[in-house]
Amino acid sequence: MRMSKWVIVAMLALMPAVASAQNKKVTFALNWVPEPEFGGIYEAQRGGAFAKHGVEVSIQPGGAGAPTWQLVASGKADFAVASADEVVIARSRGADVVAVFTIYQTCPQGIMVHASRGLKSIKEVFDPGGGTIAMEVGLPYGKFLQQKFGFDKVKRVSYDGGIGNFLADKMFSQQCFVFSEPLAAKKAGADPQTFLVADAGYNPYTGVIIVSRKTLRDDAKTVSAVVAGLTEGWGNYLTDPKPANEMMGKLNKTMVAETFAAAAEAQKPLIESDDTKANRLGWMTLQRWQELCKQLVDLKVVEKSPAAEECFKNPEKP
């Protein structure tokens, strides 16, 4: 009896080791806390899509400004979430990172204004302008808007990550993820109206999953497996976000269940496109990368553009 108890304990202790011997372990760094923008990643982990393709993914949430491409380039993380413009910047600085999946086909970055101002387009935020606009420093799309519309008719301040200033001032506008800050503002009783930066002509893939060239070369099988897992995870999340939302809600207690549900619903049209319908979720095209590379040179964000073909790869099916 005593003996058999120990055997069971030993077997239980060994089980995870056995499981992990079969599944390849990889780390996955996020650039923000668990929120619907990563829903499909958590769903792939929760629903077993990663396990099905033979990978065991350890998801590591990050804070604002988490240096994800540096983590991947220096080998501290295997996979990470970044944006397409970061990939171009990283490559131009000599970091060999490659995008293999994109969460958003349409960049969800936008400008949130008070609907009471009656603005018709993103242009009117800057011209005739007026009031204050909060934007993070060093955002390529900030430079794009500046080049296109000029910032001299509006006072530009740093974005602090909140909506307090927006609620307090009717002439205040700010950067936003169209499925995030506007929902919070509405909940707080404001009348937000949003304009997508993509509609103004700057639309980089956002929420791209990056790996290092070395991983892609030496372990293409794992990359394919993770991408297959992501494709399934996102597909399932789009159909039913509830289970993954509950899982993320336990990790991120600052967001309530109804906000999770609302954000998951609001981001749907940005994730699917004609390209994803023709190919699969997360698919990227050379033309879009070429356009982005050209824009970033025009905006003087990078001096010399890296080759667009080397910025991304749609991995083969495993």
Added chain:
Amino acid sequence: MRRLLNGILPPVIVLIATIIIAEVLIRALGIAEYLLPRPTAVFKVFHEQYPDLLRSLWTTAEAALIGFGCSAVFGLLIALFLSTSRLVQRAFYPYTVFFQTVPVVAIAPLLVIWFDAGLKAVAICAFIVSVFPVIANSLAGLLSTEPALRDMFRLYGAGWWATMWKLKLPSALPNIVTGLRIAAGLAVIGTIVGEFVAGVLDVNPGLGIKVIEAKKYGQTDVVFAAVLTASLLGLLMLAAVNFLGWLLLRRWHASEQG
């Protein structure tokens, strides 16, 4: 001349040696530029972008100097007020600690709501971060007047004003200067942190904004150049305080003699 050389030479040698070792090590180990830039890369940034850096330096210096000036004036006034009686001290001193413990990053967004982003809000950040050492050191100085001298002033029937002006303040000066020294460096830190949140992104962005922007673009060399420029500002302010201390103390206090 010889004394000057003896003073300047050792730190300069250390600096040059550090730069050479860093350059050689980074090259030898093949460390990527975006992780740690070579000193020569940072020099190149200084060389190519110094007009930009100077403009940013001025924006930051303005806020840091205003914040530091307010800390000096209000810190000293608060310390004077607290030194008037034990009761006043007991009642108010705990609340001055607030300034030291307040996480400025957390309240900077509120400062933007109250005062608008820009010079005013940033200077207030610098003030909040740098005022406490002035209060604490000045108060310690004001309270540690030599008892024998205090008794003598009392014996001669000196009034409150004369005691303060002729005895307490002069004997507190070394402590006040120490407080200002600490505040000078902190004011620069407070300004940079303030700029992260409350800076205005116009044609002359402060060094704090320069740091964030360069970080976003993976320009680690520019980050280092901006950070070094900020420490240069701190050093200059510290040197100014040291000079002031020397002016005030050289005739009578041991700390500035010999």
